[in-house]
Amino acid sequence: MDHFQYKNDELYCEEISCVELASQFGTPLYVYSASTIRENCQQFLKAFSKHPTEICYAVKANYNLSVLKEVFSLGLGADVVSVGELERALKAGVAPHKVVFSGVGKNRGEIERAISVGVAALNVESLSELLLIKKIAEETKKKISINLRVNPNIDVRTNPYIATGLHKTKFGIADELLLEVIQHIKNHPYVIVEGLACHIGSQILELDSFEQAAQRLKQLAYELQTMGYSISRVDMGGGLGISYDGKDNPPSISQYGEALFKVLGTSGLKLYLEPGRAIVGNAGGILTRVIHVKKNKARHFTVVDAAMNDLIRPCLYEAFHEILTVRNNHDDKVITDVVGPVCETGDFLGLGREIATPKSGDLLLVKTTGAYGSSMASNYNTRPRAAEVLVSGTSVKLIRKRESLESLWELELCE
Numbered sequence: 001m002d003h004f005q006y007k008n009d010e011l012y013c014e015e016i017s018c019v020e021l022a023s024q025f026g027t028p029l030y031v032y033s034a035s036t037i038r039e040n041c042q043q044f045l046k047a048f049s050k051h052p053t054e055i056c057y058a059v060k061a062n063y064n065l066s067v068l069k070e071v072f073s074l075g076l077g078a079d080v081v082s083v084g085e086l087e088r089a090l091k092a093g094v095a096p097h098k099v100v101f102s103g104v105g106k107n108r109g110e111i112e113r114a115i116s117v118g119v120a121a122l123n124v125e126s127l128s129e130l131l132l133i134k135k136i137a138e139e140t141k142k143k144i145s146i147n148l149r150v151n152p153n154i155d156v157r158t159n160p161y162i163a164t165g166l167h168k169t170k171f172g173i174a175d176e177l178l179l180e181v182i183q184h185i186k187n188h189p190y191v192i193v194e195g196l197a198c199h200i201g202s203q204i205l206e207l208d209s210f211e212q213a214a215q216r217l218k219q220l221a222y223e224l225q226t227m228g229y230s231i232s233r234v235d236m237g238g239g240l241g242i243s244y245d246g247k248d249n250p251p252s253i254s255q256y257g258e259a260l261f262k263v264l265g266t267s268g269l270k271l272y273l274e275p276g277r278a279i280v281g282n283a284g285g286i287l288t289r290v291i292h293v294k295k296n297k298a299r300h301f302t303v304v305d306a307a308m309n310d311l312i313r314p315c316l317y318e319a320f321h322e323i324l325t326v327r328n329n330h331d332d333k334v335i336t337d338v339v340g341p342v343c344e345t346g347d348f349l350g351l352g353r354e355i356a357t358p359k360s361g362d363l364l365l366v367k368t369t370g371a372y373g374s375s376m377a378s379n380y381n382t383r384p385r386a387a388e389v390l391v392s393g394t395s396v397k398l399i400r401k402r403e404s405l406e407s408l409w410e411l412e413l414c415e
């Protein structure tokens with residue numbers, strides 16, 4: 001359920017008409033529904049209420065400060081993958097002890113900052129990273145709690161670019177190498193290994209992959225406990241999929257909770273989760289205006305003012321996003337490729353879509369863009385990044401201004 005709905009054949013986000021939003025803020029425009037974000041957070045909190053769990057929102061999915069504030073105000077923590085994300089999360093009010101720091105390439109500065117603010121854990125992805133942490137901890141004589149991120153070699157059915165749980169990917173420590181790595185910090189006075197972590201991929205639609213990963217982590221945690229390590233938690237990462245086309249049938253958040261509870265319920269291990277997409281994905285849409293309509297022989301094109309720089313997912317992952325006309329005028333329909341103005345054939349938002357025949361000036365909404373939309377945006381073709389608004393009931397807040405052209409070259413040095 002999201003909050004983009006037609007009322008009298010006109011599309012609304014919550015109680016605000018998309019036509020009004022476009023005329024007040026211009027297009028392209030990222031529109032987010034605060035109620036959807038809150039409902040998704042609450043579903044997570046409820047689904048995991050019977051097991052000690054920390055829900056750490058994956059900041060990378062949508063890092064706008066106002067979005068983060070909404071999420072943290074409900075009691076969620078953060079999963080960050082760079083010092084930039086850490087500082088953002090802190091600025092938005094997250095409690096440092098609710099932050100986990102993931103990522104395959106944390107550098108010295110990032111590790112030092114994480115230690116100094118007192119994050120809950122660094123999720124360590126290699127022996128090299130572990131040795132760096134050990135060195136820093138010994139120099140500073142500060143304790144740091146870590147989880148070792150395990151790569152459990154699980155083949156999930158998702159786009160290969162977002163599958164992260166196979167040994168051939170760069171992520172985590174192969175499960176067979178765990179014992180070799182962990183002995184470097186056995187009984188270490190400052191580096192305390194308290195947990196195991198994994199993140200097997202994103203946009204996962206089957207629960208069995210999560211269950212398999214949880215089983216593997218539980219088994220490894222028990223093995224380590226018998227060897228004298230005090231492993232007390234598992235971080236299962238993010239990855240729960242959502243519906244992009246109304247046809248794929250993702251598990252609900254509560255089914256996901258039940259599945260993990262089945263494996264970990266009596267384990268005595270505290271659970272950490274890092275959901276991103278499942279919190280913000282269906283809360284957002286990109287409002288875009290048709291610039292031109294053209295026909296090239298057999299193909300019909302709708303050229304809109306949003307492009308791959310605003311939403312790279314269709315081009316990068318061949319991802320599908322539903323596209324709606326803002327006025328549901330029941331006109332003759334046409335099959336059209338909805339494309340942006342960027343000079344790449346890969347610059348499309350949707351191919352072969354049947355929509356009410358568009359004309360210049362019409363508005364469209366590209367749905368389910370709350371996650372990995374604005375956070376993956378770029379300035380390609382010297383296109384200013386779009387503004388962002390947060391709608392809550394009948395009120396709307398500008399939460400990021402549209403970039404000005406001047407700001408795009410402000411940092412460049414030209415004699």
Ligand SMILES: Cc1ncc(COP(=O)(O)O)c(C=O)c1O
Nearest residue numbers: 058199202238239274275276277
């Ligand atoms: C380590 C880690 N945690 C959490 C996430 C969030 O995944 P999702 O948005 O699919 O829940 C990602 C996404 O790439 C990730 O790499």
